[in-house]
Each structure stands twice: as structure tokens, then as C-alpha cells.
Amino acid sequence: MAAGPPTVFGHPTEQLADLYSSCPSRHDLVTQLLALFGQNNHLSCPRVFLYGPTGSGKSHVISSILNTLKLPHALVNCVECYTSRLLYDHILNQVALVTPAPDNDYTNYSRCDNMNDFVKTLRTIIEDRELQEETMYIVLDKAERLREMDMNILPAFLRLGELTGCNVCVVLLTEIVWEKFRAGTGMCEPLVLHFPDYTKDELLEILSSDCPTGYTKDFYMSYVNIVLSVFYMACRNLNEIRHLALLNFPKFCEPIKKGEATEEDVHKLWRNIEPHLRKALQTVYLREVSSAQWERMQEGAATQESSSANIKTLTGKVNMELPFYSKFLLIAAYLASYNPARTDRRFFLKHAGKMKKTVQQMKRDERASSQLLGPKPFPLDRLMAIFYSIVEGKVAPTANIYSQISSLVTLRLMTQVGSDDQLDGAKFKCTVGLDFMRSIARTVNFDIIRYLYDFV
Amino acid sequence: MSTSGSVSKACFVFKPKAGKRKKKLNPADYFVDESGARTEATRARCETYQILWEDMNKDIEALQTDIHKKVFDDLVGYVGSTHPGFCLGEEIQHKVSSNEIPTAALVTGVNMPDHGMIFSNLTSLLQDNITPYVARLQAKDCSAMKNIMSKVIMQFMDNKELLDDDDDEVQVKRISPTMPVLCGWYADSVKRSQSPNKSPSKKRKTSYGQYPPLVIVMEDLEGFPAQVLQDFIIICSQYLSRLPLVLVFGIATTVTAVHTLLPHSVSSLLCMEKFQAQPSTEYLSQVINKTLLSTKYPFKLGHRVFQLLLDIFLYHDFSVVNFIRGLQFAMLEHFFNDLGMLCCGVKLRTSRIRAMDHRELEAIRKTSSFRRYVELQKPQEQRDLLLNDKLTKDVFISLLKDLDSYHTMCYPILHCLHALTCGLPRHPLGKQLRELYSLVLESNVWETQGYKDAFNLLRLMARDDLVSVLGQCVEKLEGWTESDVSDVIMEVQTYMAQLDSLGDGSQEEQEEPEERPKERLSKTTKLHDLQNRLRESAKQKKKLTKYEVLRNKILDYLDEIFRTHLPSPTTLPLHEVYYYRVSTLRRHMNAAPRAAIQTALSNPYYYLQDETLKSEDGTIPNTAPDVCIAYKLHLECGRLINLYDWLQAFVMLVHSGEENDGAGTSKQNKVDEVLQARFIRAVSELQFLGFIKPTKRKTDHVARLTWGGC
């Protein structure tokens, strides 16, 4: 265990040891932060800004420090605070050690509607708890959300120490750089610390602490090494790799359980696990299967070799069934989205002659293939006109047809753009991709490519 | 209609008369005879209907829970198995190895009208087995974070269990909906359910675990605003160490919908397991089997009605709920009719026939199938059937008995024919039983081309295949409990035994043994090839093997069976008593509001039935309602309509009649104020109906919203 540096800032040594061991690969940053915070009664750096990619351990490091060293703090995730009132409530409750419970009728510490009240109340609480001497840490996770709240909130939090006159340290955690927070005036510059992505070795070190009981650490390390060798190129996110490692470990151990190999037969184990990891690279990344289901799939794959089909059904690539007219409505919507309206006449009139593109048109199309530009909005009338010309047989414009359009909208296969008013010429867009559309069209024997301007 | 001449009746305010309270009608009040009176007969019909429908509905409801049983059991098991090591308590710092929320993705299919039922079944199942805490969310209630949070917390804390156990109600309304509140509440309710001094409540059927999970069901995931859903999931994952949350996503399309809604950073907070609900087509088949293909219920659908309901299902919504509603509606309509009287059990039916008076008998005599039947009798009998009431009653009773026995044999044999033919290439008689049933309803099935094709194919079948389809037939017949089909079973089994005893050598006994293997009928064989081969074999006229002889014998026997037991019900006398065949159902089930409005506006006579409105050449008489005239005129305009021109034309048209009467034409340039008011009203009615709207592009113009001219 790498012991921390000699500076201890009055923290008990065993707490520090705990802290360092819970944050492998982040010792430098922990040390740096401890230095910034100083001793409890020191006036610490009033605002700290920590940023780094997701999974780089920002929340983990900060909460480890605060919890292990038992520092007074409030830790708030700004996603939860969709109004500023909630933000105040959360912070004040935590500072005042109030938790909503039946005993207090689930009420908050106090009612607080604006920044002014908040600052005042915060000061009162700190005085009540007799914490004037200690630093109070207020951590705002996902701080980028603060920018969307009232204008005054971010500047005020950055000056919270000044405003309350207490020893308060505000820590902001976010994934984006500080420059993106600067807006308006009155922003105090915080101290910025960067959490870089973990390197391969650091990842190895962190993951090795997951070692399940019953296996030696070296053995698990060698396993993690294999996992990293497969996935490191595709993904460096700690959470994801940890997920994958845990998911596939039972498979890795299988030969040992069966007695076909020992922990030393690294090569044999590697040959056994590698194809499964490759497969996992395609599917599990989507988190469409739970670990239990994944195991079951692996077992199924072992028994019957047609494993790819098996996985396919589980990852939801099976065709979706739609009612007959819904399919045609969707096809019509797709055509309306991806064909210019001026070409409708040529596609859907009986005797329109063969479509030819002029050189000029071709040039223009090269610049802007609508497959690349994405769907364009179209009015309902156009959709219905195309629908009637492609659907076979006579279809009455019944209420059922119209309700299918709104069904398609609720299913997000189409979206409504522009006004919400149906009368006021609502417009729609088709949101499905060409592959999906082709498979739908195939089920009704409709050759959609022939009707697409891009493919003429 | 006589009181107010204009269609804009809806605009007038009719104040309710003080004394006359609108009294609530119950279904029985709708059952009246032609004169609008409620008689003994109408009451009887209503009662029969109600009893029949209740029985049928009970069966359908039982099906509902059955059909999803497997997937629900899996799902409930999954929800029960999540959070195995969960505990509260401060001393044990419970370390969650991951912050992934266990999530069950239930793929429900696109039959949205049925989803409400699926989720209420699921909810009650969860509440019975796993946890009292289930919150149901629908996209329409969750447009913002605030709504979704308060919906969740309200449903959890408002929980029946909580309110029943507790004397002082928790005032959920005042509480701010935040996760810490939920944590406090959960810790408290766990503690309360554990406290030993509390006597175990009797109501609780099963004891839940120590920490029952909190299940949040999102019924229509696709409809949720992406941002709200993402934030909600992030928040939930933050509290996993204190709340055993489980999400259930109801997904109508495919699981990929989750990824279109959630970025990877959020979807990695989920640990999903997928569950596939039964497709609604499966459910539909079972409903049809249980209700229509059963001798338990006398009520049947005629071919056109059945096909209509099927079409609505397949072409429009995949909704079984709607199908059932259609069925109920058809039934209701059937019992409005005099014939519905006899659509009931044998005993009741016989006594009702006995009690019939002459007028009622006449109504039945008029049915076309009965008249056809009479025409086939000898002259003397014909006269009796038409004049002798007593004799007619006897004939009715025996004819309806015949119909009953037709049904008892028809359904098992239908299943048998389906088992025989559903595996044939190209499915000449349909892949689904319902398709075959629809054929049978329409006409005598053996007269259809499909039946002939099917038998041609069967006559080419190799022995092993034939044995296996015959086995399936027997299985189907043996599974049939409603009536006795043992004769047929026995016969078929005898044939199967004969096939067995032929022995392997039998095929080679005849010449051209090298031809045999080619004759094997594989499922993928093209129909075209088969026909060719058929023709060839017909040409060759070779001597038949023993097997072929036997095969022909078996098929002849089966053909005979089908011909005796599967005639179309339309050929049977008095089938109108059981079969609802009125095609007006289309108007009710598959309404075309726009077409109706257009008809009303362009041809007011159609609805108003006023002789003065009749016009032959499609022109509108000036006596038509104003809105019709205005509508007619606006059809002649382009996308923008000049209001003044429109008014002039309107005035012209309205006056055109008066000119004939010799009224003065001097008012031409100055428009009568009353006329102008009428015009304005007509225009605003058209706006209300959605044909025009004001436009900013040109003042004193309105824009047309519909396409297509007159």
C-alpha cells in the first residue's frame, strides 16, 4: 500500500491510509486536494473546480475524502435540482443534518426561495452547529446544470464564502472545461484541477481491487489484462470496462471449475475467453442484456452453435410488426421526408414517363444527397396523397387511418414538427433509417428504392 | 331537425328545463321494439344478451391473464431477484458494487390500445407477489422533471398499504417530491413492517421480503421526453444504495428505442433484461378459439362481419381489445333484432319458440334461409310451413337442433382440416385457423380453389409426412372436449395403423422405384414445380403403389368428412338466428368522419331526407343549409379565397331561387344584413369544421385547408 505523503493536516493516520487505499491511481490528486483544503480550521481555498471525462473518479475522490475524513459537507447532484429552490433545500438539509422523515412530516429544514434567504439560513445553521471554526464543504456535482438555472446562482455560489462570511469551500464537479462556464459578470475564477483519463496501467490497478474472493490477485490481474487488451482500443471508460470484466469473469474461470485447466494455464484460458470477449464487444456494450441473461446466452451458445442468431433475438434486432396500413403510412412518410416534393408527380403519376436527372440536377444532388441531409418536414396532405397512391386497393380515409398516424408519432417512428395545432398545418418527419424502412417495405412487397429520388 | 333548420344546431344553447333531470339510461333501456316500447320480448332479449356477454367476457378475461403468464412470471421472478444483498442500516456500510439500476424491458408490440390491460395485470401480479410498491407512469403525465417526480412519489407514498396500516394519513400533497423524502419514507416503512409489536395484517396475502423493491413502470417508453427520462434515470442511480429501485420499461417497438432515447452515459446506468410479450396475433387466435369456435356460445359472426373485425385488427391497430369491443357491439346489435330472441340455450329456446305468437313467427318465416328451405319442400309441406303455426314451431325447433349439431361437429373438423393443410407450401387454405374459418363462413369450403389445391398437394404427400399430419389431426381431435368426435378419431387411427403396417418394402413393389424419392413433398418445394409434376403424373397414368392406393383412400375419406361437416353456415336454414351478418357494422367500427362531413355538406339530402333538398345533377339547391352552399362555393376556389367574392356568390346563389318567384333583383349591390350574417355564420362553421382558416398572407382572404376540387 503506497502510504500518503508526510503532510497530514491533522487527520488521523489510519483515516488517511483508508483514503489512499480507496482511491488507487488518484494519489496525486488526493494529495493536491488535501493540501488545498488544509487543516479543518484553516481557511481553505473557497472555490475549486474539478473537471474530467466521465468515469474519471471525480465524484468518487471527493466523496471519499469528505466521508473518510468526516468533514462537514453537503454533496448535491445538480441533476436532481431542477429548480433552484430544490438546490437550496438539498444543501440546507444536508448542512443542518436534517433528513426528511415521518417524524418531521417530511419537511425541509426551512423554506427558502431565493439566494438571499439561502445565504442567511446557511449562516444561521453554521452558527447553530458551531462550525464557524471548521470548513464547510459544499460539493455541486454535474455543475454544468447550474448554468441553466437562474443567472445569479453560479456567481453567488462562487462567492459563497464572502457572502456568508463563513469558512465555506465550494467544489464544482463537471465534465466540461471552466471556460464554458464564464458568462456575464461577477464570476470569481476558481482553482481548476483536471482529472485526466486513466491510463492502461492505472485502470489495471483500479480493477485489481475488484478481485472476487476465492481467487488470487495475480490471477485476476492477468484476467483484467486480457480484458483490457481486447477492449482498451474501443473504450477507456472505467465503468464500462469494469462491467465487462465482471460480466465475463465466470466464463474465464469455467475451465478451472471444470478441472480442465489450472490458474497457471494462462494461454489456455486466454484461448477460451477471447472469442467471447470479441462477441461481448459487439453486444454487451449496449447494455441490452443483464449479466444473468448474458450468462444464459453464453450457455445457450455452448450447447447449440448457432449462437449469433441467439444473440440477435436478444438484442432486439428482430423485425417489428406493424399493422398493414401503418407500414404503408410509414413508407409514405419516408418517401415524403426524403424525396423533394417537386418529384412526387413523376413518381406517383401513372403516365409520368421515365425519370431522368439532368446534369445540373446531378451536380446539385451530389452536393446534397437527402440521405445525408436527413429527413425533411412534410405536411399531412402530402403524406396522405403518397399513401393513397402507393397502397393497393381502395382505402377509405377512416378515423382508424388518422389515428395510426398519431400512433406512429407516439412510437417515435415519425415526429411532429412545428405547431402543435393539427388544423394549423402540422408537419411531420419520418425518423426511421433506410435499413429499417427497407425491411418494412419488403414485408409488404414494396420496392422502396425505386421510389427514392436519391437512387434514381 | 324540424325545430331548427340549420345544421349549426350545435351553436344554439338549449338550457335544460328545470324539472326534467336527464335520467341515466341503463343498457336495458335501449332494447325497444320498432315502436319504441319495451315489451316482454325486448326484455328477454336484453337479458339473454347480458348473460351471454358476461359469460363470454369472463372467459376472455381468464385468457388475458393466461396469455402473458409465462413472460409475466419471468418478469416477476426477475424483479424479485434484483437487489439480493440490499440492506439499510448505517452500521453496515452497504457497498453497491455498481450503480446500475435493474431494468426489465418489456417489449409489448405496437397494439397500443391493449397496453393498459397488460400493465394493470402486471401491476397486480407484482403487488400480489413481490412488493406493494409499484408506480405506473405514462408519458403524458411526465412532461417535466417535476411531474415525473411527484407522480412517482405520490404513487409510492399514497400506497394503500401505508394508508390502511396508518391512522394519520400522510399528506403527500404538501411534501416536496424529492428523493430524500422517498428515502426517509422507505426507511420508515421498512422499519414499521418489521416492528414486532405490530400484529401482522390479515389482508396481506403473501409476506413480502424484508426490503420489497420499489418498482417504477414506464408504460410507453417511446413517448417520454428524452431529457426528462435521462435525468430521472441519473437521479435514480444516485439513490440505489438507499432505495431498491427497479424500472420496468414498456417498449412498443424494439429495444433499440432505449438507445435512441438515452445516450450511452445514461444507458450504462441500466442493467437491462429483455422480456418479450406474446404477440397480439397469438392472443387474438386464442380469443377467437374461445369465443367463436366454441359450441359454448350460440352467438356467431357472419363472414363479412368477421372479416371486417379481422381487417381492422390486421390493417389498423393489432388491438385485441378493439376486436373484443367489435364482437360485443355485434352481439348487442344482434340482440336488437327479433331473431336474437332464439340465440340462447336449447331449453330456453324451445320454450320461447313454443310461446311465440303469429307475428313473431312471421318475422322468422321471412328470413331468406328459411324461405329457401321452404322452396325445397313439397307443395303440401310448403303450405303448412307458411300457414300452420304449430307445425312451423316444430320445424323451427328441429332445424335449430340441426344447427347445434352442425356446430358440434364443425369446429373439431375445422381444426382437423387446419392441421392437415396449414403446413402445405403456400398455405392454400391459410396459415391461421381464422383464415380457414373465414373461408368456411363465406361459402362451402370444398368449392374453393384453395381447397382443391390443398387436396392436390395432399395427394402427393410422402408417407412420413402424411403420417405426421394425420397424427396432428388426431391430436387436435383428441384435444377437443366439447363434443364427441371419437368416430372420426377411430377411423383416422385405423388408417394410420394401416399406413404403418404397409411396411417399408411396399413402395418398391411397383415399377419405377427410382421415381419415388423425387416425389417426396418437401415444404420448400415451389407450387409451380408441384403442378408440373402433377401434370406429368397424370399423363403417365402409371400403376399405383399400395401406398398410393391407401393414400387416396384416406384422402377420399377425409374429403367426405369435410363435405359432410363443413358446409358454410349460410347454406343452412335459420342460420340467421345465430349469425350476425349485418354489414352496417363497418360504419360503426371503422368510421370515416371526413367522408361523412363531406357527404353532409355536398349532399344534405343524404342526412336530412328533405324532399326539397333532392338534386339529381349534384348541384345544390338554394334551399340547402347555408353552410352547404358556402361549402359548395369554396370548392371552386383555389388555395386562397376572397371573402367578398365568396359573399357575392353566396348571395347570388341564395337569391337564385327567389328570382324565379319574381322577387326584385335591385338588392344586388347592397347586401342584405341578414344574408351577410348568415354567410358569416356559414364561414365560421366551415372554419370550425377545419375546411378553411384565416390567413395573414392577404387580408380579407381565407386559406383553404383541404385539397381536391368538386
Ligand SMILES: Nc1ncnc2c1ncn2[C@@H]1O[C@H](COP(=O)(O)OP(=O)(O)OP(=O)(O)O)[C@@H](O)[C@H]1O
Ligand atoms: N481511482 C479510483 N479508484 C477506485 N474506483 C474508482 C476510481 N475512479 C473511479 N472509480 C469508480 O468508478 C466509478 C465512476 O467514478 P465516478 O462516478 O467518480 O466518475 P465521475 O468522474 O464522477 O464521472 P461523471 O462525470 O460521469 O460523474 C465509481 O463507481 C467509482 O467508484
Ligand SMILES: [Mg+2]
Ligand atoms: Mg460524478
